[in-house]
Amino acid sequence: MTERRRRVLLLASTFPARPGDGTPEFVSDLAVELAKSMDVRVLVPAVPGAPLRTSHRGVDIHRFRFFPRKWEDLAEGAILENLRGKKLRALQIAPFFISEIIHIARAIRSFRPDVIHAFWIIPQGLSAYIANRRIPVLLTTLGGDLYALIDTPIRTVVKRIVSRAEHTTVMNDQMKAQLERLGVTEVSVEPMGADLTGIIPHEVRDIDTAELLFVGRLVEKKGLRHLIAALRHTRVDWHLTVIGDGPLEGELRALAAGLPIDFVGAKPKRELREHYSRADIIILPSVRAVSGDQDGLPVVLLESLASGLPAIASNLPGIDTVIEDGTTGLLVEPGDEAGLARAIDRLTADRGLRERISAAGAQRAERHSVEAVGRRYAALLESIARRP
Secondary structure (H helix, E strand, O other), X not given: OOOOOOEEEEEOOOOOOOOOOOOOOHHHHHHHHHOOOOEXXXXXXXXXXXXXXXXXXXXXXXXXXXOOHHHOOOOOOOHHHHHHHOHHHHHHHHXXXXXXXXXXXXXXXXXXXXXEEEEOHHHHHHHHHHHXXXXXXXXXXXXXXXXXXXXXXXXXXXXXXXXXXXXXXEOOHHHHHHHHHOOOOOEEEOOOOEOOOOOOOOOOOOOOOEEEEEEOOOOHHHOHHHHHHHHOOOOOOEEEEEXXXXXXXXXXXXXXXXXXXXXXXXXXXXXXXXXXXXXXXXEEOOOOOOOOOOOOOOHHHHHHHHHOOOEEEEOOOOHHHOOOEOOOEEEEOOOOHHHHHHHHHHXXXXXXXXXXXXXXXXXXXXXXXXXXXXXXXXXXXXXXXXXX
């Protein structure tokens, strides 16, 4: 007799409205991998232009409405940054939570999941905490939520949510230690995987004008303002392409006025791969934001390394697990603009170093393919579903 496939209800807030629309796809990629061995229903908030019901490569996607359609944009991109960018969006918070809680309860009744996989402590972890009392929960925190909340008055709420979950996955050892200090023991490090299909190999070349690449949301923690400042002090000729959008775009464009910097907006995965192959260096100058938010392990770093594109990145927990300074990339202390300028000069001038980093980085990235990560998450969800 064939064993019934496990049913997974996956909760998230960042999810593409359409494949290739430029929204980060790490949750979507993982859902597709899980769907190879499990029945997966994704429950995510409505965003402009997205159908309320659709399917993608074996994954059923359900979106819930929470505000009048004309103003329903809280979840378009990153929720915290959307709130900082436009204070009136705070009016959407209470309806969002109420609607999410109701729809989780409905999904539990109709879909009858064996396990819930909730991304982000808040909002999804909190909504699942309220709506669900009997289905085991795997909670995944990607960095921004934990870093921003761990030292705030709602620390006790975070502890309750995480303690209720059967297991929590985090992006790096620092995050694991933070949860362990709260008394949480069911926690492990398991970063998101990168979709390495369709990667276009990067070929290291001699450089006249360095083609530099930045990919990320235009928000404080991505550190683009520090890169713009550093580029004013480099000794090499350069051109920077900025891929991404966000609430700080106007401010960052003003800082870049008169410099050879092109802001091209968010790009789908296919076009990102083309940029990886054409650039000479990718730079991810992440910093810790005033709110405490910071990157865990950006999937874009894994994708670009897999292509063989040499990288310069900030020395932050998570990033330092794949970038070994001088071996798989160059590390610079967060916010160190002079150090960032020196790293750009050094890597641009040394083709041999770029060739060594290109080969080593590609080899390191293979360990983080979405297929490998998907198998580990499927095994973890299965073990949770089997618990009494």
